[in-house]
Amino acid sequence: QQPVQSxxxxxxxxxxxxxxxCSSSKALYSVHWYRQKHGEAPVFLMxxxxxxEQKGHEKISASFNEKKQQSSLYLTASQLSYSGTYFCxxxxxxxxxxxxxxxxxxxxxVLP
Amino acid sequence: SAVISQKPxxxxxxxxxxxxxxxxxxxxxxxxxxxxxxPGQSLTLIATANQGSEATxxxxxxxxxxxxxxxxxxxxxxxVSNMSxxxxxxxxxxxxxxxxxxxxFGEGSRLTVx
Numbered sequence: 758q759q760p761v762q763s764x765x766x767x768x769x770x771x772x773x774x775x776x777x778x779c780s781s782s783k784a785l786y787s788v789h790w791y792r793q794k795h796g797e798a799p800v801f802l803m804x805x806x807x808x809x810e811q812k813g814h815e816k817i818s819a820s821f822n823e824k825k826q827q828s829s830l831y832l833t834a835s836q837l838s839y840s841g842t843y844f845c846x847x848x849x850x851x852x853x854x855x856x857x858x859x860x861x862x863x864x865x866x867v868l869p
Numbered sequence: 870s871a872v873i874s875q876k877p878x879x880x881x882x883x884x885x886x887x888x889x890x891x892x893x894x895x896x897x898x899x900x901x902x903x904x905x906x907x908p909g910q911s912l913t914l915i916a917t918a919n920q921g922s923e924a925t926x927x928x929x930x931x932x933x934x935x936x937x938x939x940x941x942x943x944x945x946x947x948x949v950s951n952m953s954x955x956x957x958x959x960x961x962x963x964x965x966x967x968x969x970x971x972x973x974f975g976e977g978s979r980l981t982v983x
Contacts, residue, residue, distance in 0.1 A: 798974035798976045
C-alpha cells in the first residue's frame with residue numbers, strides 16, 4: 758500500500774524551513790527519501806532504518822518513528838536548489854529492494 | 870553509485886506499435902528494476918529484471934504487455950507492446966546498491982503515444 762505524503766505541495770522563500778511527512782499503514786523496516794527535479798531522474802537523498810534514527814545531509818535531515826510508522830524530512834534554510842518533488846519510499850521488510858513503495862510526492866518550490 | 874544510461878530518452882509512437890527501451894549500467898548489478906511514472910504521478914514498479922531468469926512482475930503488469938530481457942548483469946530492455954495513449958509515461962530503469970538497497974535511476978525514457 759502506498760505511503761501517504763503531506764503536504765502535496767509547499768511554496769517557500771529562500772531561507773525558510775519546511776517539513777515533509779510520510780506515513781504508512783504498515784510496520785516499516787526502512788524509509789528512503791528521493792528528490793526529483795523537473796525533467797530529471799529521482800536522486801537518492803537518504804535512508805532511515807528502523808530504530809528511530811535521525812540522519813542529516815547538509816541542511817536536509819530526516820527522522821523515522823517506527824512506532825508511529827512515520828518519517829519526516831526537514832529542510833532548513835531552504836535554497837533555490839531544493840526545489841523539486843520529494844518522494845518517500847517505504848520498505849516493510851529487510852528483503853529485496855523490489856518491496857520499495859513510493860509515496861505520491863510533495864512538490865517543493867523555493868522562491869527567491 | 871552507478872552510471873545508468875537509457876535509450877531512447879524520448880520518443881513519439883503511433884498507437885498499436887511497440888517500443889524497446891534499453892538500460893545500460895556501468896557495473897554489474899544483481900537486480901534491475903523498471904518503473905513507470907505517469908505525468909505528475911509517483912513511481913510505480915513494473916517489474917524486477919533478473920539475470921538468467923524471467924522477470925518478476927508487479928500486480929497490474931503482465932509479460933505480454935511489458936516483456937523484459939536481462940541478458941547479462943549490466944544490461945536490460947523493456948518493451949512496451951501494442952501501445953495506446955494510456956502508455957504515455959516516463960519509463961525509468963533503476964538499480965539497487967548496498968545492504969540497504971538505495972536506488973539509483975537512469976534519466977528515463979519519455980514515451981508519447983498518439
